[in-house]
Amino acid sequence: MARRSGIGSGTDVLIRIRAVTPQLTPSELRVARLALDDPTASAARTVTALAEAAATSQATVVRFAQRLGYQGYPELRLALAAAAAAEAASRPDTVPGTDITATDDIATVIAKIGQLDSTAVRDTVSQLDPTVLTAVVDAVVGAGRVDVYGVGASGIVAQDLAMKLHRIGRFCHVFADHHIGLTSAALLQRRDVAIAVSHSGTTRETLAAIREANSHRATTVAITNFPDSELGRTADLVLTTAARETPLRSGAIASRIAALTVVDCLFEAVAQRDVPGVRKALQRTHDAMARSR
Numbered sequence: 001m002a003r004r005s006g007i008g009s010g011t012d013v014l015i016r017i018r019a020v021t022p023q024l025t026p027s028e029l030r031v032a033r034l035a036l037d038d039p040t041a042s043a044a045r046t047v048t049a050l051a052e053a054a055a056t057s058q059a060t061v062v063r064f065a066q067r068l069g070y071q072g073y074p075e076l077r078l079a080l081a082a083a084a085a086a087e088a089a090s091r092p093d094t095v096p097g098t099d100i101t102a103t104d105d106i107a108t109v110i111a112k113i114g115q116l117d118s119t120a121v122r123d124t125v126s127q128l129d130p131t132v133l134t135a136v137v138d139a140v141v142g143a144g145r146v147d148v149y150g151v152g153a154s155g156i157v158a159q160d161l162a163m164k165l166h167r168i169g170r171f172c173h174v175f176a177d178h179h180i181g182l183t184s185a186a187l188l189q190r191r192d193v194a195i196a197v198s199h200s201g202t203t204r205e206t207l208a209a210i211r212e213a214n215s216h217r218a219t220t221v222a223i224t225n226f227p228d229s230e231l232g233r234t235a236d237l238v239l240t241t242a243a244r245e246t247p248l249r250s251g252a253i254a255s256r257i258a259a260l261t262v263v264d265c266l267f268e269a270v271a272q273r274d275v276p277g278v279r280k281a282l283q284r285t286h287d288a289m290a291r292s293r
Helices: 013-023 026-037 039-044 047-053 058-067 073-090 106-127 130-141 153-167 178-185 204-215 230-234 254-272 275-292
Strands: 146-149 172-174 193-197 219-224 237-240
Touching (some): 013 026, 013 073, 026 047, 026 058, 039 073, 047 058, 058 073, 106 254, 130 219, 130 237, 204 230, 219 254, 254 275
Parallel strands (some): 146 172, 193 219, 219 237
């Protein structure tokens, strides 16, 4: 199966920049940081001024724009201006920025967490590719077996997906133990599906399971923030999140919210394919739980 990534060409430029950050050269990364830190100021600069501010060449700025899918810097400049305007319009006046600082009072922390998490959901939904999601749903619905892999905070997301699918009769397994997960991946077949959850796309244990599943021709799916990461390049289908992290927020917060949003979209789309069957399964599982209380 040809690799298909879930980030569209019409995506907010800031989301696209974050998605490719791990693959940028040092000089391109300086341009990216300027754009992310202050898209308004970056959009106001000429290509010469932006190159000077990033201590690099005009050619690097143009290459950076092309890496994002633009023909050149003028298109990137317009995209940055549009993104800056959209961010300003969506941020409540009562929330001064988004980074949580050591001096923020508790009310400000609450406001910033709410803003950051809602932004993670909004950005993830805005760039999630319906065509790729449909292909993943097709694979899951037609699968004889679904394995889900993830460790740490991504493991929590993997467990949530497995629990949801299992409850509607889609037999799904998630593995907390890397060795057991790897042996399970070794037993997958062509009609089976392996889903890997990793914010960074570089988690060694998760990569090993997906590579093993690939070797047995199972359909492999990645849920990651970085589609050009090693996991993104390895999987057949890639569903991307769009989480922003700040110095005082680990990847276990915004990335978890974003990944759970993708999981919810996947689950609901799978359930939609067999509404009568899903209702019956939910009722049976609800009744079983009620009898146990």
